[in-house]
Amino acid sequence: MPELSPSDTAKDAAARAAVALVQDGMRLGLGTGSTAVFMVHRLAERVRAEGLRLRCAATSRATCDLAGQLGLRIEELDEIGWLDLTIDGADEIDPDLNLIKGGGGAHLREKITAAASDRMVVIADPGKVVETLGAFHLPVEVIPFGLEVTRVHIQRLLDSAGLSQRPMLLRQRDGVVFRTDEDNVILDLSLDCIGDPAQLARGLSAIPGVVEHGLFLNMCQLALIGSPDGSVIELTRIEGVA
Numbered sequence: 001m002p003e004l005s006p007s008d009t010a011k012d013a014a015a016r017a018a019v020a021l022v023q024d025g026m027r028l029g030l031g032t033g034s035t036a037v038f039m040v041h042r043l044a045e046r047v048r049a050e051g052l053r054l055r056c057a058a059t060s061r062a063t064c065d066l067a068g069q070l071g072l073r074i075e076e077l078d079e080i081g082w083l084d085l086t087i088d089g090a091d092e093i094d095p096d097l098n099l100i101k102g103g104g105g106a107h108l109r110e111k112i113t114a115a116a117s118d119r120m121v122v123i124a125d126p127g128k129v130v131e132t133l134g135a136f137h138l139p140v141e142v143i144p145f146g147l148e149v150t151r152v153h154i155q156r157l158l159d160s161a162g163l164s165q166r167p168m169l170l171r172q173r174d175g176v177v178f179r180t181d182e183d184n185v186i187l188d189l190s191l192d193c194i195g196d197p198a199q200l201a202r203g204l205s206a207i208p209g210v211v212e213h214g215l216f217l218n219m220c221q222l223a224l225i226g227s228p229d230g231s232v233i234e235l236t237r238i239e240g241v242a
């Protein structure tokens with residue numbers, strides 16, 4: 001394997017630590033993003049080496065394709081029904097293990113998958129750990145029909161919550177509007193600092209046209225933060241803390 005950058009070494013360390021939690025017979029959710037890519041590789045290595053029998057659901061087409069190439073059999077989430085563990089990346093992680101996700105545009109399937117899991121473990125490099133959520137843009141998946149009207153509703157919500165907001169960007173990739181696996185679009189909100197994530201999450205969920213936002217509150221029980229030296233720090237959440 002080519003030498004990894006410090007950031008990739010950190011991601012790989014977190015991924016290895018998460019894959020070490022996997023036991024024979026488990027039903028797993030596989031996350032999306034560059035850190036999750038390391039996890040899928042390490043998981044495939046363990047399956048090959050130890051003959052682990054796993055049932056896996058993927059949170060995106062990209063992860064499904066990668067897992068298939070590495071010899072992991074992917075099933076539909078509904079075929080498996082419920083998962084023991086989902087391992088996924090994150091864009092921001094606060095001290096209560098609340099998250100911003102969706103940098104890769106997969107947060108809808110990621111949230112459905114994590115919500116169908118006994119346990120969600122997040123893997124990340126140290127740059128993802130923050131005191132307060134919001135420096136990373138907040139992705140909001142929106143149905144294309146009535147997009148501009150939905151945008152007005154979101155703006156009104158942000159105004160009423162006193163959240164300063166730079167232009168709400170319609171996500172593009174390679175010069176064209178980005179479409180999610182569900183064929184929706186994403187509005188990226190630049191909020192700087194989200195003082196009350198629960199209130200914002202409730203408000204966004206109540207807007208017709210919003211399919212899902214990237215706030216993952218009270219969903220993650222453990223974050224494994226890799227370091228460029230290969231060590232891993234465990235962050236845990238005290239149950240019941242919002």
Ligand SMILES: O=C(CO)[C@H](O)[C@H](O)COP(=O)(O)O
Binds near residue numbers: 033110
């Ligand atoms: O939420 C996600 C995709 O929707 C990713 O998990 C998140 O963007 C982190 O990605 P990366 O590991 O590449 O930093």
